[in-house]
Amino acid sequence: STLLELSYLLAALLFVYGLKLLSHPETARKGNLWAAGGMGLAMLTTLLLHKNAAGGGISLVNIWIIIAAISVGALAGWIISRRVKMTAMPQLVSLFNASGGAASALVALLEYPNAMAGNVGSILVTVLGLIIGAVAFSGSMIAFGKLDGKVGDVMKPFMTYFNLGLLIVTLALGAYLVASPNPPLQMLWAIYLLTALALLYGVTFVLPIGGADMPVVISLLNAFTGVAAAMAGFIYNNQAMILGGILVGSAGMILTVLMCNAMNRSLLNVIIGAFGGGGASATG
Amino acid sequence: MESVLQFFFTHKEAIFIIALSIFLGIEVISNVPSVLHTPLMSGANAISGVIIIGGIILVGHADLSTFSLNLVLGILALIFGTLNVVGGFAVTDRMLEMFKKKKK
Secondary structure, three states: OHHHHHHHHHHHHHHHHHHHHHOOOOOHHHHHHHHHHHHHHHHHHHHHHOEOOOOOEOOHHHHHHHHHHHHHHHHHHHHHHHHOOHHHHHHHHHHHHHHHHHHHHHHHHHHHHHHHHOOHHHHHHHHHHHHHHHHHHHHHHHHHHHHOOOOOOOOOOOHHHHHHHHHHHHHHHHHHHHHOOOOOHHHHHHHHHHHHHHHHHHHHHHOOOOHHHHHHHHHHHHHHHHHHHHHHHHHHOOHHHHHHHHHHHHHHHHHHHHHHHHOOOOHHHHHHHHHHOOHHHOOO | OHHHHHHHHHOHHHHHHHHHHHHHHHHHHOOOOHHHHHHHHHHHHHHHHHHHHHHHHHHHOOOOOOOOHHHHHHHHHHHHHHHHHHHHHHHHHHHHHHHHHHHO
């Protein structure tokens, strides 16, 4: 409905305004609250006003299930964010980013059967959302583990080639799923294989990168989660999701570069430098 | 190929949004001081939880007459999404609160 579209527009504007305020020290806290308000608005109006293709709204039983699920997530998020030590903030951001990536991957996975009934474009955004979301999830979990001291650095010379190969295989399978015209429903196994490959890539992508570079990697994976959410926005043709997701994707990408600059490193140096054997010693 | 073009045509507004919001994202944060890097990353992370809208739509129109694994996964997606949103905004607020105290 028009009211829903207007609320999405308002939410998107609040995201932009919130990010703008967040980048100045005096207004940062206010900006965070504005962005949170935008999110709350988009959630509430979706719950009350969303109609499916057949014009049916969300029924009361479903609303209660959604409220229950949201309450669980909100309570857990609130408690975790209050209890954690101040020094553990970066890994907490990584954990929440993993959570968002998992949500994106799950939504894409569940929408895949519907996308198959649609056109190539809808399969494309679903497959991209799945791959990017899954990489963001497993990669952020490894980054969390590293900062929390649970996962060590694994720097083996062959990992560069292994990662490159794995990335090519993952993208090739994704491309195959997109390009194969009218895939039979039995091909659902392929989407599970793709999920597994993407999850594995997230792990092997972050494993060799030095623990000190994790904030940069988290920022990069955060940009990934944004893009994954935007892909899901395409599935639902939802402007708030597309704008919010791409906004985080581009702002996150620039922030990643700024963080690299603050350390006098290039992004490529951070990602590839780990394979050079000496971390920061690689010349870029 | 034709259907890809068709997809772009039917989503041309969305393509405009993408092109403009890429520049918007770059412009909005390009002058951020380095002390705000982590809070900004955290705040942006919370916004990427906008995937929760997809979760609400997914579970909202789910068929409840039969139990399915899909429903369970959809609810899981909702929980994960909310964790990202609420946890993200809450932790950003806590970081900025600390930041403010430090400045005083």
